[in-house]
Amino acid sequence: MIMCPTACGCCELPQIVRDRDGAKPTNCDVCYQHRGQLPEKQLARAESHEAMLGERLTKCRASEARAQEDLAIAREKAATALASRGSLADRLVSVAENDRRHDCPAQQLAREPQIAEFARKHRERQDSSGKHDESLLGPER
Numbered sequence: 001m002i003m004c005p006t007a008c009g010c011c012e013l014p015q016i017v018r019d020r021d022g023a024k025p026t027n028c029d030v031c032y033q034h035r036g037q038l039p040e041k042q043l044a045r046a047e048s049h050e051a052m053l054g055e056r057l058t059k060c061r062a063s064e065a066r067a068q069e070d071l072a073i074a075r076e077k078a079a080t081a082l083a084s085r086g087s088l089a090d091r092l093v094s095v096a097e098n099d100r101r102h103d104c105p106a107q108q109l110a111r112e113p114q115i116a117e118f119a120r121k122h123r124e125r126q127d128s129s130g131k132h133d134e135s136l137l138g139p140e141r
Contacts (some may be wrong), residue, residue, distance in 0.1 A: 004025055011048075013029065013056070031048070072088055092106065096111065097110075
């Protein structure tokens, strides 16, 4: 049995239709059953189209809801990663500023402009929100 992708000439929905006679199908399997101009066939056609569209609308709404949930989770993960990156950069820069005697790779990293910028933005966010992450600063010396 050969399956053919087509846009149904009746319901106008994209469908995967089985080949019935070798010619490219013009109607989907559901619409094939209600073809004709008799009033009963027209009513059956309208009812089946309404059911098909309702089913697709339900699936679209469910898909959109899943996409919205995935987006919210991704945004939360991005915010957490950004805060973590900023916090780490802030800690690295703070330690480097307090101990200028060493020139180890960590000190060199702390002086890189991008790391200093991450730390600055993190401090600004902390100051504007009134939060300070003291747990990352470790014991006072």
